[in-house]
Amino acid sequence: MRIGIIGASGFIGRHLSATLRARGDDVIAASARDPRAAASTVAGCDVLVNLAGEPIAQRWSPAVKERLRASRVDATRAILDALGELERRPTAYVAASAVGYYGHSETATFDETSAAGTDFLGSLCAQWEAAARRARELGMRVAIVRTGIVLGTDGGALQQMLTPFRLGAGGVIGSGRQWMSWIHLDDLVRVYLAAIDGAEGVMNATAPIPVTNAEFTRTLGAVLHRWTIFPVPVFALRLLFGEGADILICGQRVLPKRTQELGFRFRFEGLEDALRELLER
Secondary structure, X not given: OEEEEEOOOOHHHHHHHHHHHHOOOEEEEEOOOOHHHHHHHHOXXXXXXEOOOOOOOOOOOHHHHHHHHHHHHHHHHXXXXXXXXXXXXXXXXXXXXXXXXXXXXXXXXXXXOOOOOOOHHHHHHHHHHHHHHHHHHHOOEEEEEXXXXXXXXXXXXXXXXXXXXXXXXXXXXXXXXXXXXXXXXXXXXXXXXXXXXXXXXXXXXXXXXXXXXXXXXXXXXXXXXXXXXXXXXXXHHHHHXXXXXXXXXXXXXXXXXXXXXXXXXXXXXXXXXXXXXXXXX
C-alpha cells in the first residue's frame, strides 16, 4: 500500500514510517504547513495518517493554546478541504487524538464510549476529532487513535524522565494519585497499523493496566535500581508550565475496551515488562 503520513518526522511518525517500510509499504511524507501541497502529495495514497500537531508539553499562554488548536483543528479542516477539491484522494483517513479527550479524574474509568471532558484538552480533542470526521463526507473510512503516554527511549515522556531518575532525583509528581494511561511505543505503532489496515472508529491506544503516578515512579525506580525519594511539588510545575501543568498533575484512567474488542492484542500489558524491554533493548 501507499501510505501518506503528515508528521512523519515526529517521534511517532518516525517509528510508524520505519515499520511500514519494513513490511513493504510505500511511505509518502507530507507537511501540514501547506495544506494544498499536502493534499496534492498524498492524493494517490491508499491511506492518509495525520499525526501533526503543536507539542502539548509547554507553558500554555493564550497564544500557545491558539497554536495548539490551529495546528490540530484548523490544519485538519484545511487539508480535508483541499482533498475535497481533488478527483483522487485516499480511501481512508487515520487521525491522531489523545486521552486528554476524557478530561481528568482520580476516580472515574474511561473507555471509547465515554464523553469528552469540559476542560481545555477535552474540548480541543473533541474539536480535533470532529474535524477529522469530515473525511467521511469525502467517502473515506475514518479511524481515530486516542493515545496515552507513549513510552519510548528516543522521544516522548519517558525520555525526559530518564535523566533525573538515573541520577536518583526522580520522584512522584504532586500527590502521585493521578492516573497514567501509558502505552509501549511498539504497541502504539501496532494500533496505527490496525487502523491503517481496516479498523474504523475510535481506538484507545493505552495499555490495559493503567497505573497511578506513584506506581509508575516506584516501578521505573526499581527497574533502574534508583531511589525515588524526591517529590516534584505542584507549585514548581505551575511556575514552569502554568495551566499546561495539568497534563502532569492530573490524569485519567483509560481502558482500551473497543481496541481489544476489535481483536488487538497488546504485547506489553504490564508496566514493568514494558520498561524493562525498553531500557534493556
